[in-house]
Amino acid sequence: MAFDxxxxxxxxxxxxxxxxGDLHVLQGINLTVSRGEVVVVIGPSGSGKSTLCRAINRxxxxxxxxxxxxxxxxxxxxxxxxxxxxxxxxxxxxxxxxAHKTVxxxxxxxxIKVRRRKREDADRRSRELLERVGLAAHADKYPAQxxxxxxxxxxxxxxxxxxxTALLFDEPTSALDPEMINEVLEVMRxxxxxxxxxxxxxxxxxxxxxxxxxxxFMADGRIVEDRPPEEFFTDPRSERAKDFLSKIxxx
Amino acid sequence: MNVLTDNFSxxxxxxxxxxxxxxxxxxxxxxxxxxxxxxxxAPVGSLRVIGTVWVTVLRNTPLTLLFFAVLLGLPRFGLxxxxxxxxxxxxxxxxxxxxxxxxxxxxxxxxxxxxxxxxSLGMTFSQTLSNVVLPQAFRTVIPPIGSTLIALAKxxxxxxxxxxxxxxxxxxxxxxxxxxxxxTFVWIAVGYLIxxxxxxxxxxxxxxxxxxxx
Numbered sequence: 001m002a003f004d005x006x007x008x009x010x011x012x013x014x015x016x017x018x019x020x021g022d023l024h025v026l027q028g029i030n031l032t033v034s035r036g037e038v039v040v041v042i043g044p045s046g047s048g049k050s051t052l053c054r055a056i057n058r059x060x061x062x063x064x065x066x067x068x069x070x071x072x073x074x075x076x077x078x079x080x081x082x083x084x085x086x087x088x089x090x091x092x093x094x095x096x097x098x099a100h101k102t103v104x105x106x107x108x109x110x111x112i113k114v115r116r117r118k119r120e121d122a123d124r125r126s127r128e129l130l131e132r133v134g135l136a137a138h139a140d141k142y143p144a145q146x147x148x149x150x151x152x153x154x155x156x157x158x159x160x161x162x163x164x165t166a167l168l169f170d171e172p173t174s175a176l177d178p179e180m181i182n183e184v185l186e187v188m189r190x191x192x193x194x195x196x197x198x199x200x201x202x203x204x205x206x207x208x209x210x211x212x213x214x215x216x217f218m219a220d221g222r223i224v225e226d227r228p229p230e231e232f233f234t235d236p237r238s239e240r241a242k243d244f245l246s247k248i249x250x251x
Numbered sequence: 252m253n254v255l256t257d258n259f260s261x262x263x264x265x266x267x268x269x270x271x272x273x274x275x276x277x278x279x280x281x282x283x284x285x286x287x288x289x290x291x292x293a294p295v296g297s298l299r300v301i302g303t304v305w306v307t308v309l310r311n312t313p314l315t316l317l318f319f320a321v322l323l324g325l326p327r328f329g330l331x332x333x334x335x336x337x338x339x340x341x342x343x344x345x346x347x348x349x350x351x352x353x354x355x356x357x358x359x360x361x362x363x364x365x366x367x368x369x370x371s372l373g374m375t376f377s378q379t380l381s382n383v384v385l386p387q388a389f390r391t392v393i394p395p396i397g398s399t400l401i402a403l404a405k406x407x408x409x410x411x412x413x414x415x416x417x418x419x420x421x422x423x424x425x426x427x428x429x430x431x432x433x434x435t436f437v438w439i440a441v442g443y444l445i446x447x448x449x450x451x452x453x454x455x456x457x458x459x460x461x462x463x464x465x
Contacts, residue, residue, distance in 0.1 A: 057371055059367055059370070059371065077294065079375060082373050082374065082375045083373060084373075086372065086373025087373075088371075089371070090367075090368070092367070092368060094362075094364050095364075096362070096364035096365050096367065096368035097365075097368070098365055098368070098369070098383050099362075099365070099387060100386050100387050100390075109372075109382060109383075110369070110373060110374055113374055113378050113382060114372060114373040114374055114378075155368075158368075158372070159371075159372070162372060162373065
């Protein structure tokens, strides 16, 4: 049966479990993300939120349960998995730009190797995307010559170059100096407004309030709350969430 | 002193023999080492086992023993080749284990996240390795690979004991002709120096061109 975006969710996790040794890091996770939704995942460190994010494109394997993307189960390995990963962009805490390539080459590489675009076409599209994240002037620099915020915006452009159906953000601003956080969040807000499906693991509560459709609160490997941001921030139901919010919102 | 001028053709033949052994064994070692290093970091378990066994066996076998195994062993399985080809096989396989480990240490210097980023963009394992990981690993492994190939050049002397024409073996001929032992060996040493310094020079150029600025 063909994928019907009106019926089936874009991302679906069913009863997903994973251990790191004795630590049960994902405990029976159920989560659905519809097309165009922005889901922000928050929670104390060690709650499993990064692992959840990385499991969605199988950078982390899972032990039981099922993950479906556009109605198809996530392949185990090999070419099928690679093809699927091309559909789901990922932005990392530590940017992970290719250090030996220029900004332009970073954005063009996978377009050429995976999407089989001609170099000129790929570079043209890369320059458009760099323009969009405000870095067109830096196309020929190497990552080490850019600030953290600029590197992260390049990483976002690199993920967008694959024309993904969804984007995963694993603490995209956690490694940034405070004055650079906003330039990255602004790019993310713009993507959210344009209707990009996003799963964002973050500690930026302002972003969660302003851009998210849903807030997922995780603690000890479980999803404790899954609610609209305004409800969650003004009236958290669980003790864990109340405790967490009181610690981070006080100052 | 006139041992060199009197026997220039003997020295020349030996020198060329060592150069040939070193050159072809280096090519074999680099190619095999590259393949084995890829195996050792592959996501497929059986490939990793092959790579690990290859390195463990060859790195822990004395080279002389390996020469015996190749020169006496392979003909028993019907594989009869000229002795110098056997010597290239033994030297190349032996050195490939060290090249493999040098490459692997280089691969480990490339931050894990870059490999993850490449995979998250939909690149396959071999695309990730050849476009992202190895070009960066290559820069850090230039010095250790240079040392390994210099060791290979000197190890090639063992082939002389198996009637392959090479530089060290010339001392037997010259000794029988009654030349002074000291000068015979001085010129042999000069021959090895020419080869090893040439390898150093090549790797210095490579390092200047590709090495990581620190």
